[in-house]
Amino acid sequence: MxxxxxxxxxxxxxxxxxYARKGIARGRSLVVLQFADGIVFVxxxxxxxxxxxxxxxxxxxxAAAGKYNEYENLRIGGxxxxxLRGYTYDxxxxxxRGLANVYxxxxxxxxxxxxEKPYEVELVVAEVGETPExxxxxxxxxxxxxxxxxxxxxxxxxxxxISSYLDQRHQEGMTLAEALKLAVQALSRDTNGxxxxxxxxxxxxxxxxxxxxxxxxxxxxxxxxLSRLLDADAAGGDAEGASEDDAE
Amino acid sequence: MxxxxxxxxxxxxxxxxxxxxxxxxxxxxxxxxxxxGNRQLPPTQGVIEAPHGTTIVAATFPGGVVLAGDRRATMGxxxxxxxxxxxxxxxxxxxxxxxxxxxxxxxxxxLFQLELEHFEKVEGAQLSLEGKANRLSTMIRSNLxxxxxxxxxxxxxxGYDVDRGRGRIFSYDVTGGRSxxxxxxxxxxxxxxxxxxxxxxxxxxxxxAEATTLVVQALYDAADDDSATGGPxxxxxxxxxxxxxxxxxxxxxxETEASxxxxxxxxxxxxxxxxxxxxLL
Numbered sequence: 022m023x024x025x026x027x028x029x030x031x032x033x034x035x036x037x038x039x040y041a042r043k044g045i046a047r048g049r050s051l052v053v054l055q056f057a058d059g060i061v062f063v064x065x066x067x068x069x070x071x072x073x074x075x076x077x078x079x080x081x082x083x084a085a086a087g088k089y090n091e092y093e094n095l096r097i098g099g100x101x102x103x104x105l106r107g108y109t110y111d112x113x114x115x116x117x118r119g120l121a122n123v124y125x126x127x128x129x130x131x132x133x134x135x136x137e138k139p140y141e142v143e144l145v146v147a148e149v150g151e152t153p154e155x156x157x158x159x160x161x162x163x164x165x166x167x168x169x170x171x172x173x174x175x176x177x178x179x180x181x182x183i184s185s186y187l188d189q190r191h192q193e194g195m196t197l198a199e200a201l202k203l204a205v206q207a208l209s210r211d212t213n214g215x216x217x218x219x220x221x222x223x224x225x226x227x228x229x230x231x232x233x234x235x236x237x238x239x240x241x242x243x244x245x246x247l248s249r250l251l252d253a254d255a256a257g258g259d260a261e262g263a264s265e266d267d268a269e
Numbered sequence: 270m271x272x273x274x275x276x277x278x279x280x281x282x283x284x285x286x287x288x289x290x291x292x293x294x295x296x297x298x299x300x301x302x303x304x305x306g307n308r309q310l311p312p313t314q315g316v317i318e319a320p321h322g323t324t325i326v327a328a329t330f331p332g333g334v335v336l337a338g339d340r341r342a343t344m345g346x347x348x349x350x351x352x353x354x355x356x357x358x359x360x361x362x363x364x365x366x367x368x369x370x371x372x373x374x375x376x377x378x379x380l381f382q383l384e385l386e387h388f389e390k391v392e393g394a395q396l397s398l399e400g401k402a403n404r405l406s407t408m409i410r411s412n413l414x415x416x417x418x419x420x421x422x423x424x425x426x427x428g429y430d431v432d433r434g435r436g437r438i439f440s441y442d443v444t445g446g447r448s449x450x451x452x453x454x455x456x457x458x459x460x461x462x463x464x465x466x467x468x469x470x471x472x473x474x475x476x477x478a479e480a481t482t483l484v485v486q487a488l489y490d491a492a493d494d495d496s497a498t499g500g501p502x503x504x505x506x507x508x509x510x511x512x513x514x515x516x517x518x519x520x521x522x523x524e525t526e527a528s529x530x531x532x533x534x535x536x537x538x539x540x541x542x543x544x545x546x547x548x549l550l
Contacts, residue, residue: 098284100390126279
């Protein structure tokens with residue numbers, strides 16, 4: 022007669038968290054930053070078709086690191102949630118806070134249910150406001166907790182190191198080019214501290230731009246526009262130098 | 270239903286089930302009762318009285334298409350509303366104008382807009398113009414039950430076909446039958462008069478400005494002979510809604526632009542009440 026194998030709840034949760042974190046760490050990190058006119062999403066993504074960032078609703082964007090099929094599933098769930106809510110009530114009743122809550126509940130239930138394997142994803146839900154003060158950025162780790170972020174946030178394997186780099190350098194009211202350059206610098210730093218070059222064609226960039234006249238503020242930046250923005254920085258040297266050059 | 274979107278709980282299983290990119294398909298599985306086509310009507314006698322919208326016209330020009338509508342809604346012989354909007358953007362490159370039961374039509378447009386947007390967000394690509402036109406067909410067909418009771422919706426769909434580089438117009442019948450129209454089209458009670466006007470005035474080489482004038486001339490003629498179609502209301506500053514779709518996307522003319530076109534036509538009609546004359550031969 023064998024005795025049932027006992028695992029303490031603490032141990033079970035720690036194992037699950039460990040499992041999810043390892044899965045997320047295999048993917049590349051991405052960053053989400055506030056700039057003067059909105060919120061910019063920057064990540065390294067060799068694929069042109071499989072996106073890490075996407076539009077959820079008028080002012081709401083979505084970013085995810087980790088396992089593609091799992092966050093894609095959550096993304097579509099979010100689009101369905103937002104569209105249904107906007108259809109039953111009004112477009113203004115769809116908010117990032119509501120969406121983040123639903124995601125947190127979903128991730129939390131999956132994480133603590135013994136029947137399911139935890140999702141290896143970390144999400145960011147961002148909503149651009151009428152003014153920078155109205156911007157909302159929520160980070161949702163794999164366990165269903167929810168963190169209200171300001172200024173800048175990084176998710177993925179190398180997130181802690183990138184976050185601290187961004188925290189030191191991110192300022193309010195940066196231009197899009199400045200924010201983009203800072204993001205690329207942060208992403209270029211490896212875990213061992215060395216820097217590597219990320220070519221423009223491996224970057225995925227999207228913005229929620231509050232100055233867009235359309236109701237839908239999400240916009241991808243690629244090709245010519247992306248290289249122009251990156252070049253605008255390169256000409257000016259470091260970030261401070263660039264802003265001085267622009268002022269001339 | 271145990272789970273719904275009103276609670277802030279976990280996303281219901283239906284939301285996370287891989288499936289179609291269509292919002293309507295999602296609704297019909299998850300909450301079929303809120304789809305307009307699934308509504309059960311009690312048996313009624315005679316026609317249900319509800320405000321009706323009337324004339325919508327469209328015309329192509331090299332580089333795009335113009336879609337315009339008058340502003341009157343009628344209920345029997347009463348003018349129900351003087352400034353109703355019957356022309357809406359469907360997405361960046363297309364627009365839809367609706368004649369028929371106003372309440373249902375506005376709801377159908379809302380669902381159609383959402384259907385296109387939902388597909389675009391889920392797939393990361395836009396539907397082809399043909400695909401959009403077919404989707405609208407399906408929606409009208411689902412309304413057939415109500416159409417049989419007098420609550421018909423007959424839209425006119427126009428868009429810029431990015432792949433082919435030109436404006437295209439699709440018209441529908443109550444059963445959802447779809448047909449592509451060449452050069453110009455009209456729907457609603459005043460459409461016969463509008464079509465007659467466009468037939469005489471249309472040319473292949475119209476400029477955008479001429480095309481917008483053409484559709485307003487046609488609406489004027491429709492209002493002239495059809496009591497359910499409203500002409501430009503100068504006293505109340507209510508002018509037709511005129512939209513232009515080109516390579517640059519959808520644009521609705523401002524009130525000032527619309528009033529300029531309407532006023533210049535009105536001025537000419539004071540001298541020549543029947544409007545411009547086409548050559549006899």
